[in-house]
Amino acid sequence: MAIDFEIKFYGVRGTYPVSDKNMIKYGGNTPCVYMKVAGKNFIFDAGTGIIKLGEEVNTKEFDANIFITHMHHDHIQGLSFLKPLFLDENSNIKIYCKNYKEATFESIIKAFLHEPLFPYNIDTSKAKHEFEPIESGDIIEFGDIKVYTIQNNHPDGGLGYKVTYNNKSCCYITDYEVKEENIDELTNFIKGTDILIMDATYNKEEYKEKEGWGHSTWEDVTHIAKDAKVKKLFLFHHKPTRTDRELNEIQKNARKILKNTFCAKEDERVVL
Ligand SMILES: [Zn+2]
Ligand SMILES: [Zn+2]
Structure with a gap:
């Protein structure tokens, strides 16, 4: 049977990219998840992981929809080195995110990919590219594919x-x-989903000092995924100081709550 839904992790690390001999197994690139659905390319976040994705597709007529969660550095910092965007006139890249009260996301990305922060200007990139503001509650449709x-x-x-x-x-x-x-x-949003990729930056102990920082614990996420009857859970946005050994331990303990739980790993491919 033809594969019509596949997922690949290009960056799973939160906050900032890391390179360390104790962080080889799970990887050090910041968030980027690729989904190929019915032949269409979807990319979620443009952390440093997206650079490798761009290298893999090279510059060959790459049509993609990039959905960005928000404008924090770790979710956009790879965009500047996305080869098809800057180098291929036959590529089509559409970027989606929410606008902010003070600024559109388009103006934020244009300032980020512009002198003096970057030597080129995104307006001079070769690919056709556009920016599409979206809001929570929107459903974006691509034929039979829907993005909620x-x-x-x-x-x-x-x-x-x-x-x-x-x-x-x-x-x-x-x-x-x-x-x-x-x-x-x-719980309603994720109910019964085949795969949940979810922020699990902290453990319960660490969270006590980080309440309000906008991240979850693996304990909370695993319990919620279990209650929502999620079929497979990938803990994601690993704390930058988290070692392979600690992630192995988290995975082992999380599986006591929900058997099908994995710490997301760079380069891992999942077929649905
Ligand atoms: Zn982040
Ligand atoms: Zn953030």
Whole structure:
């Protein structure tokens, strides 16, 4: 049977990229998840992981929809080195995110990919590119593929996403702090999904000092995924100081709550 829904992790590390001999197994690039659905390319976040994705597709007529959760550095810092965007006139790149009260996301990206922060100007990039502002609650349709959105609980907000196609689904929700008051909304959004990729930056102990920083604990996320009957959970946005050994331990303990739980790993491919 042809594969019509596949997912690949290009960056799973939160906050800032890391390179360390104790962080080889899970990887050090900041968030980027690729989904190929019914032949269409979807990319979630443009952290440093997107650079490798761009290298892999090289500059060959790459048509992609990039959904960005929010404008924090770790979610856009790879955009500047996305080869098809800057080098290929036959590529088409559409970028989606929410606008901010003070500025459109288009103006933020244009300032980020512009002198003096960057030597080129995104307006001179070769690919056709456009910016599409979206809001929580929007459903973006690509034929039978639908992308649903949810409001993230994070400083300055953000969007979580769910992609559905042919009775299959994958949720990508990162930079989201679980609180008593948003558990019901989150549970409804992820209910029964095949794959949930979810912010699990902290453990319970660490969270005590980080309440309000906009991230969740692996304990909360695993319990919620279990209650929502999620089929497979990937803990994501790993704390930058988290070692491979610590992530192995988290995965082992999380599986006592929900058996099908994995710490997301760079380069891992999942077929639905
Ligand atoms: Zn982040
Ligand atoms: Zn953030």
